Amino acid sequence: MSVNETTHSDNFAWNRQVYHRLKLALSLGLRRQIFVAVCDDLNLRNQVAARLHSTLAYPVGQVLYQPSNAQEASTPAYPRLVTLRLNLSDPNPVAQINQWLSSYPPPIVGASKDTPGRPLPIPAFQIVGVEQLTRQPVAIQRLFLHYLRLTEQQLSKFESSLLLWVPRPWLYAIQQSAPQFWRYRTGVFVFAGEPTPTTQNKSSPERFSGSRSLELGNVEQSILEESTIPDDFDFPTQKSVNRGHKPQEVPPSKSEILASKPLQEEFTDKASSSITPVPQQLSHINKELTELVLATINTAIAENDDQNLQVKQILEEIEELHAQQASGMKLAAAYHQLGNLYRLRIEQGHSNLENLMVAILAYQESITHDDNAPQVPDTLNDLGTLYWMLYHTPPNSEEGQAYIEQGIEFYHLALKLISPESHPDTYARVQNNLGTAYGDLARFANPAENWQQAVLAYSEALRLRTSEMEPLKYAACQNNLGTAYWHLAQYNQPVEHLKKAIVAYKLALDYYSPEQEPLKYGMIQNNVGTAYWNIAQYEQPTENLELAIEAYREALKYRTPANVPPACAATQNNLGTAYWHLANQSQTLKEERQKLLEQCVSSYEEALDLAHSLNGMPLSFDLFATHNNLGLAHFQLATDQSFDSDKATRSQHLEAALDNHLQALNGLSKKPDAYQTTFNYVVKTIRAFHNELGIQGQNLALSKVPAQLLPEILPKL
Template sequence: MSVVDRHFAPDIPVTEIIAQGSPSLNQQIYLRLRLALSLNLRRQILIAVSDDPALRSQLATQLETDLAIELNPHGSRFTSFALNLDNPDVLDQLQPYLNPESGVPNFQITGIDRLTRQPVHIQRIFLESLTTIAQQLGNLEFNLVLWVTRPWCRAIQQSVPEFWQWRTGLFEFEGDPFGQDQIQSQPAPNGSSNGYRKFKLDSELADFVVASVMQTVNLDDQTALVNVLETNNPDSEPLRILQQIEDLHQARSSAASLAVPYRQLGDWYRDRLDPVRPAAEHLTIVIRAYEQALKLVDMKSDEVPDLLNDIANLYWIKARSGSGSVVTNLEKALKAYQFAVDRTNPEHQPQTYAMIQNNLGSVYSDLALHQSPEENLQSAIDAYRASIQARPFETDPARYAATQNNLGTAYWNMAQHRAPVQHLQAAVEAYNEALRYYTPEHEPLYYAMLQNNLGTAYWNLSRCDQAVQELAMAEDFLHLAIGAYRVALIYRTLEAAPLAYAATQNNLGTAYWHLANQQTTHYDDRSIHLLCAIDAYQEALSAVQYLEAASTPHAPPLSFDLSATHHHIGLAYYQTAIDARTELSLSDRTKFLHHALRHQVRAAQGWENQPEFQKSAVGQFSQIIRGIYERDGIQGQTQALSQIPPAFLGQVMREL
């Protein structure tokens, strides 16, 4: 059974910031790194990741100090190097210090982040040297720590996979996103007080921007950037904003003045993010730019909640795009949203407050997929309800309806963990409330989505013993589910929404199959329901073939288990074929049995990594073949056995 549609419509376009790791977490990561080196093992490749230059320098210095003491009893040494930017060949730089008679040498390389401003051919020397290390690692008796930023970590992973696979440890440190430690109140240069605060220019942000523009305009040398600026190339706009920021820093302008171009820089990149696959490099730039803006604006300003909401939304985008740790990015999004909620008055700013609570609920819902589902889903429900209370239907019906749909889905998910009847009833109520706005004339696809969600909630109620005992018969809930699915399919057509069409047809087939197998279903209706299930499943499979033929590299995945579809349609074909009351000819019954076998084989092959499910499909093989033998003799049985994959043939022969 496919999961309920997860429709999430952010209230506004989004933006993001660099998140804060707790000091205790960084300390734990540092202790793991130090322990890995103090064990005096050989051929360790350790990658330490931090986007905070000050933190990176502090940790590298501390590591050198600690290990100089800890490694001395073993006769080993620990040496730090700043990468030679004229010739960034790591192995060449280490070669003079590789003395096999002086214990296991340990090296750490810093300054790799400065490669960002170097020409491409210089960067290539560094990456090629890592390939050489990977190829010769069996003969190299040393340990190596590379201090890198996240962009360089991704570059190594993607460009030098043979080196990346030899890594023995990855240590990701976090900086302080909301900290104010870089900002100090000072008098203005003229001695007056104009709100000036000493603020250090984010040099890494400048590096990211320069590298981004060079890549966009296809340049290998930074000196050519001057020509790009002089030609007023629109792609060089980030450079102009960056120059403005540097000028304001040099003029010691006020914090409020500095915040404006940082926000403009983030907006420029945010507006150009690919909505399907946003570039990780561009997300990083937006993060850094908004981080700087947040540090500069007055925290009592009305601008702060919107900025924090943008920051959190971008973390949510980052989590869904697969850039970095999903859980870490979701937790950063939660932190920013919670900061925003704390700084928003629901009475004076109801729309902003409702928007942030809705977005907060969506992140809690996503986090529930990875950890503490009941706790996070309850937090999502609370956030959605707070949003609805602040923004009722009469105020903003479209966003009210979107939040009601999100609330219904959160209730549906909670029903999978506890109190199913209570939460499924609440889901039905929320979906019906959303239908106050989503009508087939106004929003046909959203209307169909809600009908599909309603159908799934009713189907789940049919599976709850408590609901069947206290509310209605399972047959009644299944009829409600089928009705909702069929309404959805009026608007969810193959042409308009092929992926959604396939999911709803699959849901419809499952509802019919369960209805056919209810004890209360009349035997005359049973065969009709099975044939309807077969038709719906066939439509779902045809839609999948259509999607595969027209697939794109980034096509979204199916929301249902295709192997389960094959298994259920196989059961429906078999049950129809052996039902004496079904009006089928002998030849049609045999065809149905062959169809049943073909689909069960597909199910078994698809469930290769799910042995319990595969067992269910394989268990049908011998029953179906017996049915074929009874109707078509040894010739039919031989033909059926030829369809069985060799891996399953022995088991089938034993059962026969």
């Protein structure tokens, strides 16, 4: 494979493709593979290496080895990918790998009285830090190349796979000075990016996945907000922690555990005299766990000094317990305490990759040392939620499906260990979380099937989570069920599922006081309106559209511009759409139709005024579609001959229609289909100027059109 210097016009697309090829190569688990990853951008290298580690090191299937019979013991978690930083004093990658394997040999699983068992697969290894050799003496650099030349002799006994990260200068040095190693390469993976100076100690990595713009639907249709309900996605309530919520379409509050935080760098050099030192002799503790803990302590803020001291004390306790060959029960309790400490950090808003991974590894170690502990079902629920949170932690959106599926597997493991009769609270909690996870999975694959699974899970949770016992959790779960039914209606049996969605939403409303929970109450009313709007497309349109309008107007009493401007704008947009559809029902009288269109215009204008005032804040509806919809409403008010309007009023409506279509056209230059549809609206509106107002009206319209569009427009008039 050629690795000559190339220029990539779209680095993101190129790097994503290379990453997926590399991940696939590593996930095959083949022996004696030599992979070389070439990356000059250390920020990108750190991001990709961290993501490979979080995705491949501890896949669910290799974390919990469920015994096939009662006599088989559980085995501690063992990684499938190990990340090592090159030892600059003795830069011998193969020796470092052998040293790690001698300290952490593959455990034996499946042993019984009759069979000796089998060792788990030897992990693959990725080596980072080669770029730091540039600052080392020439003798050390030559020693590294000498060790690579010896790799040929060692491959006969090398049972693992190696991924070596290098920048381009070191790639060329290896090609020229270690041809023996180069000949044995299995694959070369070249990432695009600008070189990073090696003197840089710490960097601020950018998100690996770029943001994605909203896809625009058919602009002739009114765009409705896809309303999401805050989920009761909770950890066990018997522990002294705060319950978290899935993000809403409004900005999450500071108390939400899913607030996005910058990904902390996992592989940069970290050294500070003010940090809490980690014990140096931790030979019994999983090295991956130790290194992740070190990363979290060295990047922690000063106010966490007390927590860092607790971490240090727990690590010392775990090491001492290992040295004393303490019982699995004691070790499990210590690891569980470490997991709880990091879970607390996460719930305080520090949900970065390292904190999540430490909590995951600590809980996994806890279970594997004592899988009969009474808290195991709750811990499995927590593991499911932590993997689900990885999906919501930048830059992991590309791995979303894998993380969600891993979370779902943990939830199912928890459900296998309990029954509704023995653990009603935990059972309901896990089922609720399982429903949320299936809803997220539906965004990646098999939506109808996964939304059906979400409905089943929420329904099972509600069988135990009654309104008398936990009214607010009951209401939240009804919210979730209503949303799941709404999504399911988009794929099959729409009327039946939409009606069930409305029933669930209204049951939730019974337990949300608009005075005490105005935002949740307003959100559910918005969703009731959306469900009625959907049903109106199938049956009794006038009645259902009137019910939708009633629900939207009720929602706007609590979704105000002052309280939640993005949510208020979304509901105003929905209300405008409902007014427009009701105005165009065949049985709507002329006078009523004109009034409804004017109300439609007012709602759309309110939505757009709010949206433009938010300075780029994310919206749950398409701004350009709303401009087009507003333009269509003005056009109808100007051209409907049954309306009693004077010439000046018609001119005002046509000018407003043209202005809005031109604004939409200006924002759709990169969406050719939507651009062409909107361009046709512009031409149609200019023709209406001529029809309604004569040649002077047409000249007025053309004076508003950007000059570059005139050569294309004039031949169509």
